[in-house]
Amino acid sequence: MRFGVNHTPSVGWFHSWLDFSPSDTARDLEQIASLGADHVRIFPLWPVVQPNRTMIRQRALDDVATVVDIAGSFGLDVNVDALQGHLSSFDFVPAWLDTWHRRNLFTDPDVVASTVAYVEALARTVADRPNLLGITIGNEVNQFAHAPHPAPFGVTAEQGHAWAATMVAAARRGLGTDGGRGLEARRGSAPLVTVAQYDAAWYDDAQPFGPEHAADHGDATVTHSWVFNGAAQLHGALGPGSVRHGEYLLQLAAAWNRDPHRPNWLQEVGAPTNVVPPADAASFTEQTIRHVLGAQDVLGVTWWCSHDVxxxxxxxxxxxxxxxxxTNDGRRKPAGExxxxxxxxxxASPAAPPATGIVLDDVGPDGTPRPGVRADCAPGGRFAAGWLALAEAAPDGRGPQVLLRSRLHEDVLRAARGITTIEHVPDGLDGTVLAVAHPATGA
Structure with missing residues (x-):
């Protein structure tokens, strides 16, 4: 189980990449290391590194490598995000991809080729660093694929698969690795490549990027948990459906893993003050992480974020x-404690798998895909309520694994996941869906 923090620079926020300061960065990373964290996730701004479609700035790449080296001096591994993308309600896309030059991020051949060149160059720049945890293709790039983004790039699920596969391949070329390195990465012996999505992938049936995009690409399945999506509105800041949301989302996402031992990474989770009062932030942090510790095959938890804006x-x-x-001036807060x-x-060792599995009806009786599955899984949805009821009633306090009905016949998979008891969603749940389909502004 790895413990890390998403680095939000205390001086200049992410605009600091425009005027990079090694000393400011070192101060932040030393404070992060003081928490007992073993890794950080960093976010070079895409337009700063690639301001023109055929221009990749070596100085910007060197700055990224310097951050990785500074982190290493404090005993921190580093995960580098490539496509920023979306950060804390602001979009950072290059000018060559917007307004007068607008082309589709996911499908335009020239854009895809240029993005591939950037991802490969970024990965190659840090590939030889011994403390490199890995490369994430982008931060919640699926928010550009559909509403509520004000100007989404149209893409189908199939096109999304092609785009994700192309970007993962580019990162692996830059790193000089092949696939299937998730377990090695968890043990610290190989960098991993991941694809990050916000939770519409699991909760919004209209979102083109879905669970399969998370489970089928890269070396680990990544989740981002934000309880302002309806969970805290329904359950309260410290209610079970809030403090267990990260655990639930890990279990839900893992249901689509084809490899029963594929690592699952809670790459973003935080205590948003619009639904979690500051007085409750420390308790929310403690309870959230304790529940996550009970899930199986968890690569780690990476908290959002290091420093206040x-x-x-x-x-x-x-x-x-x-x-x-x-705080922004470097004082440790109760949540930090x-x-x-x-x-x-x-x-030190990951948890054994929960022995109980709850069936998610992703297909109907005739085996065809069932409409509305993701809405059922959203906070307040019937399946989400059923999972929570079983989790709260479990003698060991651990939430059940999620088992897709379409895979119930796969006895070998079920045995490998350690599932010995199969439960179904209890009757009498009304399934009032309260999920809010918007990008995680904390990301």
Missing amino acids: ARSLADFPELEYDLGLF AFAALARSAP
Whole structure:
């Protein structure tokens, strides 16, 4: 189980890449290391690195490599995100992809070729660093694929698969690795490549990028858990459906893994103050992580985020100014204390799989795909309510694994996942869906 933090620079936020300061970065990373974290996730801004479709700035790539080296000096591994993409309610896409030059991010051949060149160059720049945890293709890039984004790029699920496969291949070429490295990456012996999506992939039936895109591409299945998606509105800040949301999302996403031992990474989770009062942030942090520790094959948890956004920066949603484990001037907050206590006391070995599995009816009686499956899984949906009821009633306090009905016949898979008891969604659940389909502004 790895414990990490998403690095939000305390000086200049992510705009700091425009005027990179090794000393400011070192101060932030030393504070992160003081929490007992073993890794950070960093976010070079795409337009800064590739301001023109045929121009990749070596100075910007060198700055990324410098951050990886600084992190290593404090004992931190680094995951590098490529396509920013979307960060804390702001979009960062190059000018050559917008307005007068607008082309489809996912399907335009010239755009895809240029993006491939960038991803490969970024991966190649850091490939030889011994503390490289891996490359994530982009931060919640699926938010560009559909509403509520104000100007989405149209893409089908099939085109999304082609795009994700192309980007993963580019990263692997840059790293000089092949696929199937998830378990090695968890043990620290190989970098991994991942694809990150916000939770519409599991909760919004209209989102072109879905569970299969998370489970079929890269070396681990990545989830981002934000309880302002309806969970906290329904259950309260510290209700079971809120503090168990990260655990639930890990189990839900893992249901689509074809490899029963594929690592599952809670790559983003935080305590958003629009639904979690600051006085509850430490308890929310502690309870969320403890429940995540009970899930199987968890690569790690990476908290959002390291430092609060400075109040001198304008136009952020209010919650963004108070998401850090540290204040903007570097004081450790109660949530930071809770994170540090867990990072230092967590068991060294991953949890054994929960023995109970709950069936998700992804297909109907005739075996055809069932409409509305993702809505059922959203907070307040019938399946989400059924999972939570079983989790709360479990003698060991652990939520059940999720088993797709379409795979019930795969006895070998079920045995490999350690599922010995199969449950179904209890009757009498009304399934009032409260999920809010929007990008995670904390990301």
